[in-house]
Amino acid sequence: MSSADRAYLNTRVAVMATQLLDPDTIGSLSQMQLPELADRFHLTPLLEEQQSPRSRSRAIEQALIQLLLGELQILIRPMSAAERAVVLAWGRKYALFNLKSLIRGKLHDLDQKEIRDNLFDLPANIRLPEQELFRAENVLELLRQLEAGPHSLIARQAREIYEQRREPFALEAAIDQRYYAGLVRQVMQFHDDNLQPLQHLVGAELDRIDLLWLLRFRFSYQLSPSETFFQLVPSMRLLHRDRLLGLVNLESFQRVIDSLPPPLDALLAESQTVIDVQRHMGRYVAREARRILRQSPSGVARALAYLMLREMDLFLLFALVQGRLLNLSSEVVDIALEITEPTCPWSGAKAA
């Protein structure tokens, strides 16, 4: 990337970063009613066009994802091929959401309209060849078709697993695992100043994903240590391969939490449930992303950090809008926005 492109990207990121929500803004948003929110975020036409709460919620979700991916498209313009590849690899999670919707639709024999209603409209460089996949009349045919394209690695493994086990859980776990493994592969393509900040950023995200998957697979789904380990994608940060090998062998939720390395041990010391862990790890990733956005000299890492933070903000906004659409109480909405802590008596032992 030329110095002019780098300056352009850094300026773009800096300008876009002014849109990120601070805690005070989140607090004030939580007080707003639906019309005020819609007005502030230019969602009024969407709410007026759609009739049912479900279709309104879907339209808002679609609009927010399009907003995020639109910004992604702007940010990748000045990037080099490798930088662009890593950011697009991150954005492809939305293509995999579509793939999962297609697979679920085919598995449950839903009609095309219903499947189509659940797909996100994505930019060309992220989306799957949906029209072709739509032509498939069962999961196997769908995965065979996907195997012919750029998602061949994900599709082949998913097909083999589906052929052996015929269960959606294994299929979706394989898709997620291949997605994160692909993201790591893209990061490791760098051999310059971008490598370390990207490792930190993606590593923090993998720490979060690994810990959540580990706790769920081991203690909620009761998978064996070796099966659990196989589903994880070692992080380049705290939860690296050797540490995961040790953690999956532990026999209780609490022992896993107690054995975490700093700073996760202190961060999660009070965590009793997977939901607590999810909440704290979300904050941990946000903190790392903010640090990189503020301090890193790497343009691509700053851009990716911005996109991750923006995604969190948009999900938060979506949670708020959905809460209002469903007339949920403000206490429940505040919990979703992480303004207040949940007080439900569900214990970690139950989660395990």
Next chain:
Amino acid sequence: MLRPRPMKHVRLLVLTEDLPQASLALAQTESFHPDTRPPTESRLTGLPGRDYRDRYNQARSRLDKIAKLIDVPVEEEIQEVRVVELDELSALNDWLGQIWQKTSRYEEDLRRLDDQDRFVREQEAALENFQHLNIDLGMLRSRTRFLDFYVGIVPRENLRQLEGAVALADHLLHLYMQRGENAHVVIVGPTGTKETQLSAVLNAAGFQPIPIPDTLDETPEQIHNELEAQRQDIRDHREGVFQRLSEWSRGFSDRLVEARRTLRLAEPLVTLDPSLHSAGHLAYLAGWVPASEVDGLAGRLRETLSLPFEVQARDPLPEERKLVPTVPVRSRLLQPFALLVKQYGVPEYGEVDPTPLFAVTFLLMFGSMFGDVGQGAVIAALGWYFRTKLGRFGLFGVMAGLSSVAFGFLYGSIFGYEHVLPALWMSPIHDPILMLKIALGYGVVFLVIACLLAIYNRVVIRNWSGAVFGHHGLVNLVFYLSLVWGGLNLGTRGAFGNLPTILVIASLGALAWYNWRHLEAPLGEKVLVVFIETLETIIGYVSNTLSFLRVAAFSLNHVALSIAVFTLANMMGAFGHILTVILGNLFVLVLEGGIVMIQVMRLQYYEGFSRYFSGDGHEFAPLRLRRGTAPS
């Protein structure tokens, strides 16, 4: 010729039962470009073509997939045009669904055989590898009292993770070979309680065990023969699958051809789907039709529709101008130039179509910059010889070559020889200053025409202020002509002249005043922007005019290159002379010909189109019935 064909907006109301018939009739006229805007009537909320479209798409997709495995003969041209009703389309879709269901089983069989074949190759490679080991491999065949063995292949990307996972189940993984995307491994561990755990992991990792044959202690050749026999067996199976498929499909092959024909007949209604709206039994569709074809279209509908319908045609509204499609140039001679214009954009409806002007100025400039009878004739001959491969560009080559030949006669140049052919006018090198003057004059005329067209394009859409004060508008033209006038005075009389000076200052003042009024910015920024824009107007017109000097420069360059070639040739013997002249001509033809082409395109796009041609229109694409014999 420069003006677009007048268009009408046509609104058609028919009964939904008549929609398939109406779509066919419209497709047959080949003059209806659908307008996808929703109707203004709020009650027309139904989408009458949606079911039809969904069935069609599914049927079409099924037929395409079937045709990949079963040879569907190319059908002959559709002779009898008939209506395909929704019921017929649904029945066809269901039938194709049944056929695809069975065909996909054959497809899956073939894929499985491919996987087996790949696996046998892996097995062969593995056993070849074992051959060099000095251990009793028979032990790997079955588990022992204390040890479990797994020999097999696993996708390479899963290797590292699998290694850790098997270690957690107290097993060891040893990698002994990597081939393509697969890794060959041996996993060994104690017989005991963790087998179930391991088996789940191996499944998740896509592990495929390689069977160790009982006959492993036989000679390598025997083992190889056995594996070859397995592969032969797979080949036989594959042939068997194809044979069964062929026999099975023979019974309905004609029906598949008929299915393709039926889908082609159904296609027009599917294409119309985004334009179709309805309320109850009343369907609405709208589109753009060339004004001269409206009566023919209405007549065709009267002939074919049995139920009542209504056609209304009106002129396009001013605000619809951007939506009206432009009918492309039809002249065969202009077709190749139209393609080059299209690279820049399609004329907006109402805008002057620059293709004829482009063609004339292109040929003039190319010929004058590359005037040579011999080389022009070569270009024309090549264009003619490769006309089938080059398509429309073949004719383009012929015309460019002929223009070069014509100017070659004027310059008296043939293959670079300047004294063989008597010049009808003169060689450019004889009076370079005159050539530069002519080029400059040509540039002035070109830019004036471009400005006039820009003014015309704005007047047509009643953009009066744009026509007077806009970029390359009337005030700009006055400024430019005054500048040219003053320049001529300066060259001939040594003074710019009072009237041209007054006109230049007045026109620049008017432009600055207009910019000032239309700029919303702080005072300092306004001053800066207006000053820079005024300066840019002066510099722009001067530099754009000088840009045309390249026309003369390249005509001189052509002669100079030829002189260089002949100087080199004269330094050689007889054979060397001929060879140098031939190679030199080839060099000039390829290199200079290419550069001249690029320079002409640059002048056209940058000095011409950027002044008067928006290129923001879209092409007229009428609904058509594909009758051809080519497979879709």
